[in-house]
Every structure is written in C-alpha cells, then in structure tokens.
Amino acid sequence: MNARHPGDSTSADPLAGSPFAEQLTRERDHFNAVLARAVALGADRDDVAAAVRELRPVVDGLAPALDGEELAGVVDALVSTAARCVAARRWRSGSVERWAVLALTPQVLPWLRAAPAVTVAALADAARQVAVRGDLTGWGRRVSAAAEATGVLSSGPRTAPGATSIRDTVLVAAWRSGLVRYRQAALRAAASLPSPVAAAALDLAPGTDVDAVLERHASDPWWWPGQAAAASHGPAPAVSRFGGFRGFGGPWLTLPLVVGPLPGEPGLLWAVRTARPQAEDWTLVCDVHGWAVLRAAPGADERPAPGATDRTPPAGVPWLDDVTGQASTLTPSTHLTLVSREHSYSLDLVRVPR
Amino acid sequence: MTPAEQDLDHVSSAPTRPGPGATNPFDLDVADLFRTPVTGVPGDHGAVPAAPLDEKLRQAYFWVVNHAIISPHYDVEFSAGPTAPDVSFRLGDSRARLNLPSDQSYSSFVLLPLLTFAVRGRCLMVGGPGRGKTASAVLMGVLAGYPVRDVRRAMQHGHPQLTVSDLFGTPLPKDLVQADSLADVDVAWRTWLGMRVKIVDEYNRIPTRTQSALLTVLADGYVEVYDQVYETGAAAWYLTANDDAGGGTYQVVDALRDRIDVVVHALPFNNRFLGDLVARAERGVRPEENVPPEIVFDAEEHDRLHRDVLAVRIPVPVRRRLEFFASQLEVLERAAWQFEYRTKDTAKLAGIDPHLLAAADTGRDRLGDIGAQTLNGLSVRALQSLVSYAKAMAFFRGNAEVDLADLRAVLPFVLHDKLVPDLQSAPFDDEEREPLRADRVSWIRDLFDTACQQYDAAGLDQDDPVAEVLAAVEAGLEGLGEAEVLRRTAQIEGLLSLWQDAVKLHGNVYEDALVLKYAHQRYTNYLAWLRWSGR
Numbered sequence: 001m002n003a004r005h006p007g008d009s010t011s012a013d014p015l016a017g018s019p020f021a022e023q024l025t026r027e028r029d030h031f032n033a034v035l036a037r038a039v040a041l042g043a044d045r046d047d048v049a050a051a052v053r054e055l056r057p058v059v060d061g062l063a064p065a066l067d068g069e070e071l072a073g074v075v076d077a078l079v080s081t082a083a084r085c086v087a088a089r090r091w092r093s094g095s096v097e098r099w100a101v102l103a104l105t106p107q108v109l110p111w112l113r114a115a116p117a118v119t120v121a122a123l124a125d126a127a128r129q130v131a132v133r134g135d136l137t138g139w140g141r142r143v144s145a146a147a148e149a150t151g152v153l154s155s156g157p158r159t160a161p162g163a164t165s166i167r168d169t170v171l172v173a174a175w176r177s178g179l180v181r182y183r184q185a186a187l188r189a190a191a192s193l194p195s196p197v198a199a200a201a202l203d204l205a206p207g208t209d210v211d212a213v214l215e216r217h218a219s220d221p222w223w224w225p226g227q228a229a230a231a232s233h234g235p236a237p238a239v240s241r242f243g244g245f246r247g248f249g250g251p252w253l254t255l256p257l258v259v260g261p262l263p264g265e266p267g268l269l270w271a272v273r274t275a276r277p278q279a280e281d282w283t284l285v286c287d288v289h290g291w292a293v294l295r296a297a298p299g300a301d302e303r304p305a306p307g308a309t310d311r312t313p314p315a316g317v318p319w320l321d322d323v324t325g326q327a328s329t330l331t332p333s334t335h336l337t338l339v340s341r342e343h344s345y346s347l348d349l350v351r352v353p354r
Numbered sequence: 355m356t357p358a359e360q361d362l363d364h365v366s367s368a369p370t371r372p373g374p375g376a377t378n379p380f381d382l383d384v385a386d387l388f389r390t391p392v393t394g395v396p397g398d399h400g401a402v403p404a405a406p407l408d409e410k411l412r413q414a415y416f417w418v419v420n421h422a423i424i425s426p427h428y429d430v431e432f433s434a435g436p437t438a439p440d441v442s443f444r445l446g447d448s449r450a451r452l453n454l455p456s457d458q459s460y461s462s463f464v465l466l467p468l469l470t471f472a473v474r475g476r477c478l479m480v481g482g483p484g485r486g487k488t489a490s491a492v493l494m495g496v497l498a499g500y501p502v503r504d505v506r507r508a509m510q511h512g513h514p515q516l517t518v519s520d521l522f523g524t525p526l527p528k529d530l531v532q533a534d535s536l537a538d539v540d541v542a543w544r545t546w547l548g549m550r551v552k553i554v555d556e557y558n559r560i561p562t563r564t565q566s567a568l569l570t571v572l573a574d575g576y577v578e579v580y581d582q583v584y585e586t587g588a589a590a591w592y593l594t595a596n597d598d599a600g601g602g603t604y605q606v607v608d609a610l611r612d613r614i615d616v617v618v619h620a621l622p623f624n625n626r627f628l629g630d631l632v633a634r635a636e637r638g639v640r641p642e643e644n645v646p647p648e649i650v651f652d653a654e655e656h657d658r659l660h661r662d663v664l665a666v667r668i669p670v671p672v673r674r675r676l677e678f679f680a681s682q683l684e685v686l687e688r689a690a691w692q693f694e695y696r697t698k699d700t701a702k703l704a705g706i707d708p709h710l711l712a713a714a715d716t717g718r719d720r721l722g723d724i725g726a727q728t729l730n731g732l733s734v735r736a737l738q739s740l741v742s743y744a745k746a747m748a749f750f751r752g753n754a755e756v757d758l759a760d761l762r763a764v765l766p767f768v769l770h771d772k773l774v775p776d777l778q779s780a781p782f783d784d785e786e787r788e789p790l791r792a793d794r795v796s797w798i799r800d801l802f803d804t805a806c807q808q809y810d811a812a813g814l815d816q817d818d819p820v821a822e823v824l825a826a827v828e829a830g831l832e833g834l835g836e837a838e839v840l841r842r843t844a845q846i847e848g849l850l851s852l853w854q855d856a857v858k859l860h861g862n863v864y865e866d867a868l869v870l871k872y873a874h875q876r877y878t879n880y881l882a883w884l885r886w887s888g889r
Contacts, residue, residue, distance in 0.1 A: 125388045171384045181382040285380045
C-alpha cells in the first residue's frame with residue numbers, strides 16, 4: 001500500500017521511519033497475498049487500505065517494546081485480522097472488532113509477545129459476544145489487567161503464557177463481565193490460571209484467595225466478595241432485573257410469568273412462561289454477574305407447572321403493581337425471590353441476605 | 355449471500371443442530387466464545403478445541419452447501435414431531451405438495467456423499483453433465499485431507515479404452531523380461547488405490563472386462579495383477595454416471611451395480627441462484643481449493659468417525675419395522691410347492707417373470723400388498739447397507755440411536771437400484787400413482803410408509819408371539835426339561851394352526867412361519883437329544 005499521490009515527489013514519505021511500514025515492505029509478497037485474499041472475499045480495496053493504515057499507530061506504539069521476531073508476528077496478526085474483519089464487513093466505525101484490535105490489543109503486550117495470532121483473534125472473536133450480552137468496557141479493563149498480571153509473572157522465572165492460558169483468561173473475564181452461559185467453563189478455566197491473573201480477570205482485589213472465592217461461588221451463584229457493589233442489573237442494590245420487551249431488546253413479546261426455580265445450583269435456573277400467541281416455556285439463567293433468557297427446548301427436562309401465586313409483592317421492590325407470579329429459593333447466603341408483575345416485561349429478583 | 359457466506363473460510367458455528375440431544379444449552383464452552391466468523395482458526399501455539407465428529411460432519415455439510423455446491427434443496431425432510439407439525443401447500447393443477455419441514459432437513463445430493471464418506475461406502479452419483487457430480491466427489495477427497503491436485507490426479511476417468519493396467523498399474527518391464535516366475539514380477543501400483551477416497555468418473559464408459567477388475571477392488575478391497583496382490587484398505591468410493599439406468603458406452607456389470615450402497619441424483623440448478631455463480635466467477639475463488647482445515651478429517655479421525663457411526667444403536671421397534679418391510683418383498687406364493695422356495699428368486703432363477711405368477715394369484719389385495727409392486731426382494735448386502743447408512747444418518751443428526759425418521763430418510767437412496775419395480779402391477783395403474791413410475795425415491799418411501807402403517811395396524815409392537823418364540827430359542831435350550839420343550843412345540847403348532855385358515859400368506863406371515871419352523875426344529879432336535887441322554 002502506497003499512500004503517496006502521483007507526482008507528489010516533494011512531500012516526505014509519511015511511512016518513513018515507521019516500523020510497521022518497514023515490516024510491511026519487508027514481507028511485501030506475504031501481505032499482498034493477505035490483502036488480495038480479503039479483496040477476493042468481497043472486501044472493498046479502499047476499505048482494506050484504510051484499515052491497514054489505521055494499524056500503523058498501534059504497531060508503531062508497540063514496536064519499541066518488541067524484538068524483530070515479535071514485531072513480525074504482531075504485524076502479521078493485526079493485518080490478517082483487520083483484513084478479514086473488513087471482508088466480513090466488521091471494520092466500520094464503532095464496530096467492536098475494530099475497537100478490540102485498535103484499542104484493546106495495545107494493552108495486552110505480554111500476550112502479544114507470546115502468541116500474537118491467538119491473542120488478536122481471541123480478543124476480536126470474544127468482543128462481539130461480550131458487547132451483545134455483557135459489559136464490554138468492564139471486560140476490556142479486566143482483560144488488560146489480566147495481561148498486565150501475566151506480564152509480571154512472565155518476567156519472573158515462570159514461562160510465557162500459552163494460547164490456552166490466554167483464551168482461558170479472556171473467557172473468565174467474559175463471564176465476569178456478564179456472559180453467564182460460560183459460567184461452568186469459566187469456573188474450570190479460572191481454577192487453572194495463576195492466581196494473580198485469575199484475580200485480575202475476575203476483578204478481585206490483589207491478594208484475594210481466588211480458590212476460596214471460586215469454591216464458595218460455585219455452590220452459591222449469588223455470592224461474591226463485595227456483592228452489593230457487584231450487583232449491577234437493576235436500580236436498587238437488592239433487586240436485579242432481567243428480560244424485557246422484544247421491541248426494546250428483550251426476549252419477550254408478551255408478559256412473562258414466573259413459574260418456579262429449576263434444579264441445579266440454587267438461584268441459577270428459573271422456569272418462566274409466556275402465554276400468547278401460544279404458551280411458551282423459557283429458562284432464565286442468572287448469577288451475580290449476568291443473565292440470559294433461553295427458549296426451553298421441547299422435550300427438555302421436566303419443568304414445574306404454574307400454580308397458585310402469592311399476590312403480595314416481596315419487600316424491597318421499587319414499584320407498586322400486581323404480582324402475577326413469584327417463586328423463592330434459598331442459597332447459602334441469600335433468600336432469592338423472582339417476581340413477575342402485571343405491567344412489566346421484566347422480572348425482578350429480590351435478594352435478602354440470610 | 356451474506357459476507358459471512360462469501361468467506362470460504364467460514365465454518366458454521368457449533369452447535370449446527372441445537373436441541374435436547376445437543377450440549378447443554380445453558381452451558382457454553384471456551385470453543386463457543388471463540389468460534390465466530392471473523393478470525394477463523396489462529397495459527398500459533400495451539401488450536402481451538404476440536405468439535406465432536408458429528409458436529410464436524412454437519413459443519414462440513416453446511417460448508418459444502420453454503421460455499422461449494424449450490425444446492426438449495428431440502429429433499430431429505432425431517433419433522434420436529436407433533437409439537438411442531440410440518441406446513442404443506444398444494445400448487446398447480448396437479449396439486450403438487452410442497453412441504454415446509456419443521457426440523458433441520460438436507461439436500462440428498464450433498465448429504466448422501468457425506469454419509470458415504472462417514473461409513474466408507476460406495477456412492478453412485480447420477481445426473482446430466484455439468485450438475486456437480488464430479489465436483490462433489492472431488493470435495494469429498496479434499497475433506498479427507500488430500501490436496502486438490504492429488505484428488506484430481508487420482509480420479510479415474512472412464513473411457514472405452516481403459517484397461518486393467520491403466521486402472522491399477524503395470525508390471526515393471528525389466529521384471530517382465532528377467533522374471534522366472536510371476537511372483538518375481540513387481541507391479542508399479544497406481545497411487546489412487548491407497549487413498550481413503552476413490553473416485554471413478556463416468557464408470558459406465560469403462561469396458562466390461564475392466565469393470566470386472568474394478569469389482570474386486572470395490573467389493574473386497576484388493577487388486578491382483580500378475581499374481582501380485584495390493585490391499586487397498588477401507589475407502590469411500592464415489593462413482594459418477596450420466597445415465598441412471600446404467601447405460602453408456604458399456605452396460606454396467608450387474609455385480610458392480612449391486613456393490614453400490616447408495617444412489618443419489620444430482621438435482622437441477624435453481625436459476626434464482628445464478629447471481630452466486632456470477633459472483634463466484636468474478637471472485638475467481640475455487641471452493642475445493644479453499645476448504646477450511648476445521649472440516650478436514652485426517653486418517654485417524656476418519657477411522658474414528660466410522661467407529662462412532664457403527665456404535666450407534668438400532669432400537670428394537672425400528673429394527674422390527676425394517677424386518678417387517680423387508681419381509682414383504684421376497685415372497686411369491688405360487689413360485690413353488692416347497693414352502694421355503696416360494697420366493698421371487700425361485701421364479702427368476704427358473705426364467706419365469708415373477709409378475710406373471712403374481713398376477714395369477716387373485717386372492718390378495720394388490721394395492722395393500724407392497725410385495726406385489728416389486729420384482730425382487732432385498733439381498734443381505736442391501737440390508738447391511740441400509741443399517742450402515744441409517745446409523746450414519748442418526749449420527750449425523752446427533753442421535754445416539756437410530757429413529758424411524760433416520761431409516762426412512764436413507765432407505766430410498768440405498769434401495770434405489772436394488773429394488774426393481776413391477777411397473778405392470780396394479781398400483782402403478784392408479785392415475786395418482788403414475789408419477790411413481792419415474793420417481794423411484796418417492797415410490798420406495800411410499801412402500802416403507804405403507805409397511806409401517808400395516809405394522810402399526812397389526813399392533814406388532816405390543817403383541818408379537820413370534821418374537822417371543824424367537825427370544826425363547828435365543829435364550830438357549832440348555833437345562834430345559836422335556837415337559838417345557840413339549841409345551842413350547844405345542845405353542846408353535848398352536849400358532850400355525852391359528853394361521854392355517856385365518857391369514858393370507860403375506861411376506862411377514864411367510865417369514866414368521868419359517869421362523870416357527872426353525873424354532874420347532876431346534877426343539878425337536880433338542881428333545882431327541884434329551885431323550886437319548888436320559889436326562
């Protein structure tokens with residue numbers, strides 16, 4: 001890619017002195033093939049060129065901290081990912097993949113040194129899912145902190161992080177940022193990470209006994225150190241809010257009815273039903289970090305049937321409305337009540353410490 | 355076409371068939387987080403965990419239909435069951451039924467070759483020129499991990515001058531001159547013989563003698579030239595032909611046709627998708643040269659895939675329906691006096707048209723008796739192919755055991771060339787059934803559906819006295835006393851006397867009667883031994 005205009009012989013070469021440009025020139029044939037492939041896959045040539053130019057400040061900023069081989073790996077990973085993102089129409093202004101490549105990768109230098117392709121791919125891949133279902137900013141912060149913790153570790157006698165370790169850390173941060181469906185995988189992954197890295201990915205204070213936290217949380221999904229501050233689903237600290245009208249991004253077209261808790265870890269799975277246009281069963285999956293609503297698969301495990309409902313709203317809800325369904329369960333630390341009501345497409349989970 | 359679909363490296367995200375049988379929907383894994391269309395598989399320091407083989411096979415299917423073979427057909431239909439019934443519409447003067455299936459359905463032209471790949475069977479692809487038969491076969495070779503160039507080189511093109519040496523290899527000229535015996539002649543074997551995917555293009559243009567040589571490789575997995583034997587190993591075979599009826603330059607040897615497990619038609623191109631063809635030509639990207647590594651099966655995976663397919667169980671109710679269906683086809687009551695010889699095979703061996711004997715039998719319901727619509731029964735080889743492909747279908751759909759829908763889906767393609775219709779029989783004269791003369795897939799499916807309805811109407815799942823007799827024999831006779839043996843023989847005779855005047859000799863009755871005779875003989879022999887031994 002040459003940014004100089006024809007006949008512009010007097011202006012200075014804007015790429016002169018750029019380690020990024022030098023690396024592109026050095027591996028010209030390889031990068032030409034990468035970019036040609038993106039174009040063959042339907043990417044616009046100008047968009048590809050613009051994306052590559054955007055990478056320059058990122059790489060040039062990282063270059064002083066990288067040796068020659070590391071720099072080559074980082075440039076290859078960034079250019080390949082950017083080109084593919086352009087081909088997949090995911091390199092627009094405001095796209096999360098672009099944000100992950102341009103803004104987040106410079107913050108994970110220790111990972112880039114060890115496994116550049118895995119790192120860039122993992123961040124770009126996970127970013128979209130986190131953006132849809134979780135807290136993208138918080139995830140970026142946790143990933144960055146975890147990479148920094150990895151850097152401290154790898155500067156000592158321990159070895160550099162491997163691809164599995166990097167992916168596991170990204171996964172743990174994603175669960176901590178609201179992707180509840182990765183809960184089990186994240187709990188397994190966190191247990192395999194070095195304690196300082198896991199603590200950073202989980203937003204735990206330095207020095208926290210991570211193993212003890214994870215062990216307690218595994219059996220009590222609504223417990224977390226400093227959980228009052230961690231609860232972020234609703235306006236009141238003791239009430240978490242889930243669901244919503246489909247037109248506003250929620251799952252439901254009609255008002256949901258709480259049916260009851262489902263077997264499993266206490267407070268993790270709840271049966272919900274909507275009535276119109278036909279009765280449909282749903283499962284609410286929620287823990288202290290996030291929630292998801294899924295259609296219950298036909299023929300899945302037996303589910304409770306709606307029964308008589310106590311119409312009295314539980315103490316602590318910030319509304320006056322008629323209750324249509326509520327169900328309670330006890331966790332080791334909390335008394336949980338999930339409530340549906342007459343005039344809301346959302347469900348409220350009221351948490352009262354035991 | 356979406357950008358993701360344009361990207362040849364894009365493999366459909368798992369699970370490609372979510373449902374109760376799939377992984378826990380509430381519990382996603384690290385692979386799910388990083389399996390998105392943007393970046394593909396990163397190359398350094400480890401790989402994304404591999405998908406289960408059934409998932410990988412489905413991903414291969416969806417990659418082929420999305421990127422390689424433009425086949426927007428869903429002729430292998432599945433229904434989600436009574437909770438989500440299919441929706442149908444009747445179109446045109448003939449009220450042609452268009453069914454919108456409620457469960458994931460597939461294109462036979464892509465699905466059957468893939469199932470052949472899984473079970474390492476033999477698939478014949480038929481249809482007019484330029485419909486993607488060869489391209490589909492080449493893709494299967496690439497899915498087995500061979501470079502496209504090697505697959506193309508290894509493909510055998512049928513032509514009238516193709517000799518056995520062209521096909522398998524030639525003896526080294528030096529050895530031919532110097533050897534004292536045939537054992538000293540070294541043969542330079544063709545490399546395609548050792549490949550896990552073997553392709554024979556236009557096999558109906560191969561001369562008869564070479565076809566016979568091909569038969570040995572196809573059926574028994576070895577080649578013999580100049581007393582030298584080459585074991586070719588298990589492989590998936592793909593043969594193509596322009597003529598469904600086996601015509602061509604040379605008539606295809608019957609034995610070769612019989613070795614083919616499954617026949618699949620190349621479906622016509624839907625011209626609404628011409629834009630995709632244009633875009634593909636403009637981009638200059640060849641799908642077979644860009645198969646993503648995630649859907650390539652190496653030798654170990656290919657072996658494991660076959661083992662996993664074989665491990666799929668066939669539950670008794672499904673097996674019984676297949677037995678009931680197959681039993682209907684062979685019997686020909688007037689073909690002989692001896693009970694065991696009353697079959698279509700007896701008539702054919704005697705050079706008598708089974709149709710003439712069937713027509714002389716005026717006492718049975720010609721429309722309800724599915725055996726009256728065929729000129730032959732099923733061979734053991736055909737049944738083995740059926741079982742194998744039904745298991746593969748169940749495995750492909752992520753089922754731990756075969757259900758009736760899996761069997762029904764593959765049955766017409768396996769029996770396509772194995773079941774010969776009696777086009778002069780009464781059911782084909784019905785105006786509504788006239789198209790079944792040409793549409794063999796629908797005809798076979800209709801036969802199977804009719805048999806299943808008859809099975810259900812007879813309530814054989816609930817009340818099957820012959821199954822009880824057979825189970826008692828299979829449990830072993832060791833330790834049985836004389837009184838018990840006499841009770842059992844009396845029970846058998848009682849059953850036969852009940853049937854004597856009450857039932858027609860339909861296929862299932864014929865085979866059940868032979869089963870009772872078999873059991874009776876076992877008890878009779880045992881009783882003789884018991885009395886001799888004085889126990």
